[in-house]
Amino acid sequence: xxxxxxxxxxxxxxxxxxxxxxxxxxxxxxxxxxxxxxxxxxxxxxxxxxxxxxxxxxxxxxxxxxxxxxxxxxxxxxxxxxxxxxxxxxxxxxxxxxxxxxxxxxxxxxxxxxxxxxxxxxxxxxxxxxxxxxxxxxxxxxxxxxxxxxxxxxxxxxxxxxxxxxxxxxxxxxxxxxxxxxxxxxxxxxxxxxxxxxxxxxxxxxxxxxxxxxxxxxxxxxxxxxxxxxxxxxxxxxxxxxxxxxxxxxxxxxxxxxxxxxxxxxxxxxxxxxxxxxxxxxxxxxxxxxxxxxxxxxxxxxxxxxxxxxxxxxxxxx
Amino acid sequence: xxxxxxxxxxxxxxxxxxxxxxxxxxxxxxxxxxxxxxxxxxxxxxxxxxxxxxxxxxxxxxxxxxxxxxxxxxxxxxxxxxxxxxxxxxxxxxxxxxxxxxxxxxxxxxxxxxxxxxxxxxxxxxxxxxxxxxxxxxxxxxxxxxxxxxxxxxxxxxxxxxxxxxxxxxxxxxxxxxxxxxxxxxxxxxxxxxxxxxxxxxxxxxxxxxxxxxxxxxxxxxxxxxxxxxxxxxxxxxxxxxxxxxxxxxxxxxxxxxxxxxxxxxxxxxxxxxxxxxxxxxxxxxxxxxxxxx
Numbered sequence: 132x133x134x135x136x137x138x139x140x141x142x143x144x145x146x147x148x149x150x151x152x153x154x155x156x157x158x159x160x161x162x163x164x165x166x167x168x169x170x171x172x173x174x175x176x177x178x179x180x181x182x183x184x185x186x187x188x189x190x191x192x193x194x195x196x197x198x199x200x201x202x203x204x205x206x207x208x209x210x211x212x213x214x215x216x217x218x219x220x221x222x223x224x225x226x227x228x229x230x231x232x233x234x235x236x237x238x239x240x241x242x243x244x245x246x247x248x249x250x251x252x253x254x255x256x257x258x259x260x261x262x263x264x265x266x267x268x269x270x271x272x273x274x275x276x277x278x279x280x281x282x283x284x285x286x287x288x289x290x291x292x293x294x295x296x297x298x299x300x301x302x303x304x305x306x307x308x309x310x311x312x313x314x315x316x317x318x319x320x321x322x323x324x325x326x327x328x329x330x331x332x333x334x335x336x337x338x339x340x341x342x343x344x345x346x347x348x349x350x351x352x353x354x355x356x357x358x359x360x361x362x363x364x365x366x367x368x369x370x371x372x373x374x375x376x377x378x379x380x381x382x383x384x385x386x387x388x389x390x391x392x393x394x395x396x397x398x399x400x401x402x403x404x405x406x407x408x409x410x411x412x413x414x415x416x417x418x419x420x421x422x423x424x425x426x427x428x429x430x431x432x433x434x435x436x437x438x439x440x441x442x443x444x445x446x447x448x449x
Numbered sequence: 450x451x452x453x454x455x456x457x458x459x460x461x462x463x464x465x466x467x468x469x470x471x472x473x474x475x476x477x478x479x480x481x482x483x484x485x486x487x488x489x490x491x492x493x494x495x496x497x498x499x500x501x502x503x504x505x506x507x508x509x510x511x512x513x514x515x516x517x518x519x520x521x522x523x524x525x526x527x528x529x530x531x532x533x534x535x536x537x538x539x540x541x542x543x544x545x546x547x548x549x550x551x552x553x554x555x556x557x558x559x560x561x562x563x564x565x566x567x568x569x570x571x572x573x574x575x576x577x578x579x580x581x582x583x584x585x586x587x588x589x590x591x592x593x594x595x596x597x598x599x600x601x602x603x604x605x606x607x608x609x610x611x612x613x614x615x616x617x618x619x620x621x622x623x624x625x626x627x628x629x630x631x632x633x634x635x636x637x638x639x640x641x642x643x644x645x646x647x648x649x650x651x652x653x654x655x656x657x658x659x660x661x662x663x664x665x666x667x668x669x670x671x672x673x674x675x676x677x678x679x680x681x682x683x684x685x686x687x688x689x690x691x692x693x694x695x696x697x698x699x700x701x702x703x704x705x706x707x708x709x710x711x712x713x714x715x716x717x718x719x720x721x722x723x724x725x726x727x728x729x730x731x732x733x734x735x736x737x738x739x740x741x742x743x
Contacts, residue, residue: 215561225552229469
């Protein structure tokens with residue numbers, strides 16, 4: 132790991148990034164701070180601007196405005212010296228199909244300035260780490276999607292970069308591959324590396340990441356630790372309530388109860404109620420049921436998952 | 450890591466690609482066929498009216514204007530006009546455009562390497578490949594002519610013929626780099642190259658029919674692309690006149706020759722270099738600005 136890290140303690144900092152494609156705004160206010168030695172989740176629905184942001188960081192797209200700092204240094208021009216500290220796994224990994232798996236690592240390793248026996252040793256170790264040792268001699272064109280992703284991870288790890296940027300890395304991976312990835316990332320962080328983990332797989336983010344930035348329609352809607360986020364998002368409690376009968380009037384009134392941010396009908400006469408304040412909602416539900424000539428048959432309270440909070444956040448910001 | 454090492458790493462990457470794609474071998478087969486045409490078919494079947502004496506004799510008779518004789522000798526048929534397009538253009542069409550098509554440009558540009566080094570590496574590989582192809586082609590033709598016609602003279606002209614072929618191939622490579630960087634698609638690059646060739650051919654045919662001149666193929670931009678520009682200028686300034694398309698045209702349009710500043714050879718080499726610099730320079734400008742959106 133490089134010893135020249137700036138004192139900001141941030142591996143990656145993006146401030147008020149905008150990127151427009153003609154009149155279409157790709158991203159229009161993205162801010163993001165990835166602390167060193169953390170796995171930072173980058174969440175958002177499809178088209179929210181995650182990949183556009185990452186491409187701006189990697190210099191594949193020119194930003195319209197905003198600031199990008201990598202280990203405290205502003206990214207300008209080709210940013211060759213800064214890129215040396217970054218390993219990137221693209222959303223759709225594509226390597227020349229005529230190259231064999233092992234050759235891919237040697238090819239990009241040479242471009243990263245790794246030479247001779249060191250390159251051979253690193254390539255061998257990385258292929259073993261991602262479970263591709265037996266497929267080294269196979270052309271990349273014959274790799275499955277999961278194998279291509281694992282190969283891309285090995286390429287991203289070439290040169291032991293300080294910051295890993297992974298764009299949807301679990302796409303195409305089987306459960307064993309996902310567990311393997313999780314282990315690799317945890318081990319990297321323990322060695323002092325930092326990871327930006329872009330995904331729409333919320334359980335993955337919840338399991339792997341300590342920090343998270345949420346994007347919606349090209350802007351950052353929130354950022355913080357996963358635990359803090361759950362707390363900040365109005366308590367993060369879900370009530371699953373079953374009524375004797377659930378008419379439209381009762382449903383409307385449920386949505387108007389103080390602290391309720393989301394009411395979703397799950398089955399007939401059963402609703403999931405996401406509550407922003409952590410207080411006992413059951414008396415209010417019972418009263419409303421009686422008021423509408425119904426009965427509250429059962430009511431179960433549980434902590435909201437990140438997914439439920441995420442959906443709530445998306446709806447809130449619409 | 451030095452800049453040169455990075456350029457070389459990209460050149461190696463490019464060379465591996467060129468040597469593993471089927472298109473390269475199809476084109477090189479055509480190239481061998483072309484060598485056969487020049488070494489055997491033209492001298493044996495068509496006769497000495499096209500290839501005067503030995504293969505290299507015609508070149509030497511041009512003296513300082515060898516540049517005019519080389520295209521006469523090497524590029525004076527429709528077939529030979531197409532070969533530089535195939536060898537210089539079609540192989541290079543993949544070089545930049547297809548990287549965007551296949552999305553392989555993403556891992557390439559994500560490495561700690563400047564775009565100028567990526568472009569230079571790709572260019573270096575093409576220069577080396579085409580230089581080798583030009584040398585092998587010339588030697589094959591001379592050796593083949595030795596067998597089919599007899600002892601060859603004027604072997605000292607070999608470097609000039611190699612240079613002329615190399616320049617012709619590289620002109621199409623430059624066009625392929627420019628179009629590829631602009632349209633960011635290998636398939637479209639191929640299409641535009643073919644369309645450009647057909648348009649140029651059509652334009653030259655039109656001009657030659659208009660003027661009644663038979664040596665229209667002389668104007669194909671396979672050696673020096675500014676033939677086309679000159680043709681158009683001639684047509685604009687002399688719409689009802691008669692164009693002279695012989696070697697004298699080179700004299701007529703080489704104003705510096707008339708005032709004794711530079712020779713025809715220098716003018717031709719400078720013209721070729723200017724064409725290459727303009728096309729490769731414009732290609733780099735677009736490559737530098739290209740965004741990876743997909």
